[in-house]
Every structure is written in structure tokens, then in C-alpha cells.
Amino acid sequence: xxxxxxxxxxxxxxxxxxxxxxxxxxxxxxxxxxxxxxxxxxxxxxxxxxxxxxxxxxxxxxxxxxxxxxxxxxxxxxxxxxxxxxxxxxxxxxxxxxxxxxxxxxxxxxxxxxxxxxxxxxxxxxxxxxxxxxxxxxxxxxxxxxxxxxxxxxxxxxxxxxxxxxxxxxxxxxxxxxxxxxxxxxxxxxxxxxxxxxxxxxxxxxxxxxxxxxxxxxxxxxxxxxxxxxxxxxxxxxxxxxxxxxxxxxxxxxxxxxxxxxxxxxxxxxxxxxxxxx
Amino acid sequence: xxxxxxxxxxxxxxxxxxxxxxxxxxxxxxxxxxxxxxxxxxxxxxxxxxxxxxxxxxxxxxxxxxxxxxxxxxxxxxxxxxxxxxxxxxxxxxxxxxxxxxxxxxxxxxxxxxxxxxxxxxxxxxxxxxxxxxxxxxxxxxxxxxxxxxxxxxxxxxxxxxxxxxxxxxxxxxxxxxxxxxxxxxxxxxxxxxxxxxxxxxxxxxxxxxxxxxxxxxxxxxxxxxxxxxxxxxxxxxxxxxxxxxxxxxxxxxxxxxxxxxxxxxxxxxxxxxxxxx
Numbered sequence: 001x002x003x004x005x006x007x008x009x010x011x012x013x014x015x016x017x018x019x020x021x022x023x024x025x026x027x028x029x030x031x032x033x034x035x036x037x038x039x040x041x042x043x044x045x046x047x048x049x050x051x052x053x054x055x056x057x058x059x060x061x062x063x064x065x066x067x068x069x070x071x072x073x074x075x076x077x078x079x080x081x082x083x084x085x086x087x088x089x090x091x092x093x094x095x096x097x098x099x100x101x102x103x104x105x106x107x108x109x110x111x112x113x114x115x116x117x118x119x120x121x122x123x124x125x126x127x128x129x130x131x132x133x134x135x136x137x138x139x140x141x142x143x144x145x146x147x148x149x150x151x152x153x154x155x156x157x158x159x160x161x162x163x164x165x166x167x168x169x170x171x172x173x174x175x176x177x178x179x180x181x182x183x184x185x186x187x188x189x190x191x192x193x194x195x196x197x198x199x200x201x202x203x204x205x206x207x208x209x210x211x212x213x214x215x216x217x218x219x220x221x222x223x224x225x226x227x228x229x230x231x232x233x234x235x236x237x238x239x240x241x242x243x244x245x246x247x248x249x250x251x252x253x254x255x256x257x258x259x260x261x262x263x264x265x266x267x268x269x270x271x272x273x274x275x276x277x278x
Numbered sequence: 279x280x281x282x283x284x285x286x287x288x289x290x291x292x293x294x295x296x297x298x299x300x301x302x303x304x305x306x307x308x309x310x311x312x313x314x315x316x317x318x319x320x321x322x323x324x325x326x327x328x329x330x331x332x333x334x335x336x337x338x339x340x341x342x343x344x345x346x347x348x349x350x351x352x353x354x355x356x357x358x359x360x361x362x363x364x365x366x367x368x369x370x371x372x373x374x375x376x377x378x379x380x381x382x383x384x385x386x387x388x389x390x391x392x393x394x395x396x397x398x399x400x401x402x403x404x405x406x407x408x409x410x411x412x413x414x415x416x417x418x419x420x421x422x423x424x425x426x427x428x429x430x431x432x433x434x435x436x437x438x439x440x441x442x443x444x445x446x447x448x449x450x451x452x453x454x455x456x457x458x459x460x461x462x463x464x465x466x467x468x469x470x471x472x473x474x475x476x477x478x479x480x481x482x483x484x485x486x487x488x489x490x491x492x493x494x495x496x497x498x499x500x501x502x503x504x505x506x507x508x509x510x511x512x513x514x515x516x517x518x519x520x521x522x523x524x525x526x527x528x529x530x531x532x533x534x535x536x537x538x539x540x541x542x543x544x545x546x547x548x549x550x551x552x553x554x555x556x
Contacts, residue, residue: 003292012318013499014281016292040290057471057556193335193499219497219505221291221471226504227497251555256542264534277529278335 004036007049010158011194011224015051017044023118028110031157035118041222043118045086047111047157054222058088058122061228062155063253064218064261066092069151069186069232071242071258076150077101080178082138082166084155085111087123093153094125095248102131109135139165145178152178154187159198167202172209172233179235185210186232191225192217193278199229200272206233214239215268216261218252282314285327288436289472289502293329295322301396306388309435313396319500321396323364325389325435329500336366336400339506340433341531342496342539344370347429347464347510349520349536354428355379358456360416360444362433363389365401371431372403373526380409381427387413417443423456430457432465437476445480450487450511457513463488464510469503470495471556477507478550484511492517493546494539496530 002019017038024035034046042055053061066089070076077100081089085106093102104126106112112133115123125131134141142152152175156163165171166187175185189202199215206213210233220228232239240262246255263271270276280297295316302313312324320333331339344367348354355378359367363384371380382404384390390411393401403409412419420430430453434441443449444465453463467480477493484491488511498506510517518540524533541549548554 005294012296012316014294016283016294018290038290059556191499193497217497219471219495221469221503221505225499227499254544256544260538260542264538266532266534278337 004046006051008224010160013224015224017041024114026110028108030108033110033114035114045115045119050158051222052157053086053088053119053122055119055121057220057222059251060218060220061223062088062092063250064216065089065155065186065188065230066153067248067250067253068216068230068239068258068261069153069184070096071244071246072234072237072239073151073184074182074237074243078149079103080105080142080145080149080152082142082152082154082156083107083163086115086119087112087126089153089155090128090131091122091125094128094130099130103141104131104133105138105141106133106135107137137165139171139174142171142174142178147177147180149178150180150183152183152185156188159190159202167205169205169208172206176209176235182236184232184234184237184239186230189215189229189231191223192227192229194225196271196276196278199231200274202231203272206231210234212236212238215263217263218261282324284329286502288438291502293502295319302392304388306386308386311388311392313392323393323397328436330435331364331366331397331400332500333397333399335498335500337529338496338498339501340366340370341528342494343367343433343464343466343508344431345526345528345531346494346508346517346536346539347431347462348374349522349524350512350515350517351429351462352460352515352521356427357381358383358420358423358427358430360420360430360432360434361385361441364393364397365390365404367431367433368406368409369400369403372406372408377408381419382409382411383416383419384411384413385415415443417449417452420449420452420456425455425458427456428458428461430461430463434466437468437480445483447483447486450484454487454513460514462510462512462515462517464508467507467509469501470505470507472503474549474554474556477509478552480509481550484509488512490514490516493541495541496539
């Protein structure tokens with residue numbers, strides 16, 4: 001069988017996937033977009049040669065990106081999702097009844113179109129009436145908001161290339177200003193196995209801006225390094241405590257996982273002191 | 279650079295590693311043994327084309343295989359380690375002052391020799407005076423013991439080929455008979471991402487024999503599926519509670535990780551009812 005060779009330049013292991021069929025391949029103004037069919041993972045979305053999601057395991061990432069912050073928040077009504085053109089994060093956000101409005105800011109419209117066509121179970125909520133799509137730079141959109149947002153969720157590509165602007169102190173400052181007093185923020189922050197220093201840098205940058213910053217993880221087989229981190233920040237409330245009942249339908253995340261996913265205190269301290277030796 | 283293509287037939291992703299140098303390659307009576315040098319992971323030990331350990335990250339696996347059971351046990355003196363010819367599990371077992379005797383049962387003497395030569399930081403405790411090496415089938419050795427062992431630790435290759443005999447109900451029965459009343463047992467049990475059904479089967483088989491069976495995990499980047507499981511069993515004591523102070527030197531495991539690594543109750547129940555959908 002033909003193999004797809006993932007060319008992630010930042011991973012010390014490279015990953016090969018069987019390809020039953022190449023379903024789509026094109027270049028948008030921003031990146032190369034590709035969809036392949038794999039016998040185990042189903043359809044796989046690839047942007048600039050890096051795997052973004054597979055039909056089989058996307059829920060681990062999307063649930064863990066969205067639900068910890070949505071459950072730690074007392075009443076999230078207005079949400080911004082930056083990136084995540086596939087619609088997976090939007091789908092999870094809309095499982096929360098409190099949500100009235102989701103600003104869906106995806107720079108590359110073509111990713112939305114491809115996802116609607118090839119990943120209907122992921123893109124299923126994009127056309128919900130509460131969703132307002134804007135195809136623009138997420139950092140620019142956040143700058144325009146003024147303290148009316150409850151949760152901001154960044155679902156970008158890796159912290160390189162055009163996604164870099166979503167990991168700067170300047171961006172985190174705009175995020176804080178855009179959030180209401182109860183507001184919370186979460187972003188992917190790469191692998192604790194392969195990119196530990198980058199995880200620390202994101203945490204340090206967020207701590208310059210937010211009074212409360214935390215880190216949680218999930219194991220994701222199709223992301224390089226797989227011990228995937230999520231960096232979360234909050235203006236007021238602790239992120240480890242759930243402030244709303246867990247009553248949504250999920251495959252992995254639940255109230256137990258919410259508590260267990262956060263890095264334990266001593267390990268977190270050693271990480272931030274750069275004392276974890278790997 | 280030359281690539282090493284890991285040919286694990288049971289993994290839906292294949293893994294490629296850069297090879298700076300092939301340091302060793304030979305066939306023992308049991309398997310092909312290979313050592314390569316990789317720029318990120320350092321030296322890598324490969325048995326029958328499947329990666330067993332890397333210098334950089336072996337401690338995640340060895341610490342998590344050994345310390346939960348050794349800390350849950352009130353006073354482990356006599357220990358059997360089956361497999362683990364590299365010596366990593368032995369090294370961790372001997373960090374516990376209570377240990378008086380370790381029976382080190384490795385079927386393939388050549389793995390021990392190769393590890394002593396190429397992985398001195400892993401094999402460092404093999405020649406300790408408390409260690410008795412026996413190059414024989416672990417299942418046969420366990421059958422000969424009668425209730426005098428405190429902990430039995432299986433550090434085998436994957437649950438296929440000649441390691442299969444270490445995952446049968448018959449073997450688990452011998453293990454129980456070999457253990458003292460406080461006795462505990464732990465074995466690797468593959469990936470929760472890629473081999474969920476196999477994890478369930480191992481747990482079910484252990485439950486036919488032991489009154490207490492549990493499951494914990496760690497994320498390991500170099501094992502296929504990476505969300506690695508360890509199946510543990512006990513004749514008397516709960517495994518989640520530490521019965522001895524944590525005072526050894528470790529890089530990953532500690533008292534926090536001991537608690538956090540076990541699968542939360544509701545998720546465990548859903549797993550065993552075959553309700554986890556992936």
C-alpha cells in the first residue's frame with residue numbers, strides 16, 4: 001500500500017500512514033490542504049504536510065481543548081474559536097447550552113469548505129445559527145473586542161509559520177482585554193515529550209499577562225510526541241475546579257478526566273523550574 | 279540521513295527514526311537484536327524490529343512499570359523480574375532499600391550482554407549482589423516458586439510470539455501461587471489507543487485469578503500507540519494507595535504520579551464494559 005510520510009520538521013520521529021486513497025489535494029493562499037483515507041484512522045486532514053485530525057481519534061483533542069475551560073467557567077455565553085477550520089472545536093463548544101454566540105475566526109476559508117465536504121461528523125455544527133464565521137487573522141479579530149467574551153479557544157496549527165502570532169505576549173494581552181471578568185483562555189501548546197521548552201515558554205508568556213495560568217495534558221497518538229499539552233489561563237477562577245455540572249455527551253472527557261488531566265503541583269513546579277530532565 | 283523503519287505489524291502508524299550509526303546487529307536463538315544511534319533519542323535497542331528502549335526516554339517506562347507496585351506493597355523483599363534483559367527494571371527495583379533478592383529471569387542472555395555493552399546507564403544494576411540471573415522461560419521459573427515472593431514484574435516484549443505465555447490465565451495462576459499473602463504483580467499490557475481490546479482481555483484474565491486487579495497508564499512516545507498501559511494485580515492490598523514513603527530518586531514517577539496514573543473509576547468501568555468508542 002502507498003504510504004503517507006508526515007514531514008513534521010519539528011518531530012524527532014517521523015510517522016508513516018497507509019494511504020488507501022488521496023481524496024483531495026490543493027493549495028490555498030495559506031497552505032497545502034490534503035485529505036487521505038487510511039484503513040485504521042479513516043479520513044485524515046493534513047495541512048502543510050502535518051496531520052491535523054483523523055476521523056477516528058479527533059475527539060480526544062477537540063474534547064480536551066474545549067471542555068475543561070467551558071466547565072471551569074461559571075456561565076460561558078460568548079465564545080471565540082480561533083482556527084479549527086474543521087469545525088471540531090465549534091461542535092464541542094455548542095454542546096454547552098449556555099452558549100449564545102460563537103465567533104469562528106478561521107484565516108483559511110478553504111479548510112472550512114474541505115471539512116464540510118470530507119468530515120461531516122466534525123464540521124456538523126459550523127452552520128449553527130449561533131456561529132458567526134469570519135475568515136481573517138484571529139489576532140486581529142481579538143484586538144477589536146472589549147471585555148465581552150467569556151472564553152477564547154485557540155485551535156491553530158503548530159507554533160510555527162503563520163500561527164506564531166497566536167503565541168506572543170502581545171496576543172495574550174489582547175486576549176485578556178477581550179475577556180470579561182470571569183473570562184478564560186485555552187490554546188494547544190505542543191508535546192511535553194518533544195517540545196518541553198516550548199511548553200514552558202508559552203506558560204511563561206501567559207503568566208506575564210494572566211493571574212491564573214495552568215497546564216493539562218492528553219495522550220494523542222496522531223500528534224508528534226503525543227503527550228499533548230493545553231495551556232489555559234483565567235482572569236479570576238481556578239481552572240481545575242468545575243463550576244458547572246458535567247451533562248454533555250463525550251467519548252473521553254468527563255468530570256474525572258477534568259481533574260486528572262491537570263499536571264500535578266510538584267511536577268508542574270519542576271517543569272517550570274526547568275528541572276524535568278528529558 | 280539513513281532512516282530506521284520500525285516494522286511493528288500491530289501498529290496502524292509506522293515510525294521512522296534517523297540512524298547516525300548501526301552499532302550492533304545479530305541474531306540470537308530467540309530474536310534479532312539491533313542497536314542504533316539516533317541524534318535525539320541516543321542509543322536505541324531494537325528486538326525483532328520493534329523498539330524496546332531509547333536512552334533518552336527509557337525511564338518513563340521503567341519507573342512506571344516498577345514503582346507503583348513497589349510502593350503499594352508494604353515491604354517488598356523478594357522480587358522476580360521476568361524479561362527486561364536490558365536491566366532497566368532491575369535498576370528501579372533496587373532503588374528500594376527493602377529489597378533483599380531479585381530473581382532476574384531473562385530468556386535471552388544475548389540481550390543482557392548487549393545491554394551491558396551499549397546501555398551502561400540502564401544495565402548498571404545487573405551485577406548487584408542481590409540479583410540472581412537465570413536465563414530461562416519466566417513462566418517455568420514462576421511455576422517452581424511457592425508463596426515466598428513479594429512482587430513479580432513482567433517486562434516482556436509485545437504480547438505476541440514467545441512472550442505470549444506470560445499473558446495466559448495459566449501463567450497468572452502460577453504468579454498468584456508464587457506470591458506471598460501481601461504479593462503483587464504487574465505487567466505491561468500495550469496501548470489504550472491501538473490495542474484497547476487486548477488491554478481488556480489481559481484485565482479479564484487477571485480478574486479470573488486475583489481479587490484485586492487495576493490499570494494505570496503513562497504516555498511513552500517511542501511505543502506504538504504511546505498511551506501505554508500497565509496491568510497490576512494484588513492478593514490483598516489496594517494498588518492505588520502507597521504503603522511506603524516516596525524517597526527514591528526518579529525522573530518522572532513520584533507520589534503524585536502514583537495517584538494520577540490509575541484509570542479513573544467511571545472510565546475504567548466503561549472500558550471493561552466495552553463502552554469506550556475508539
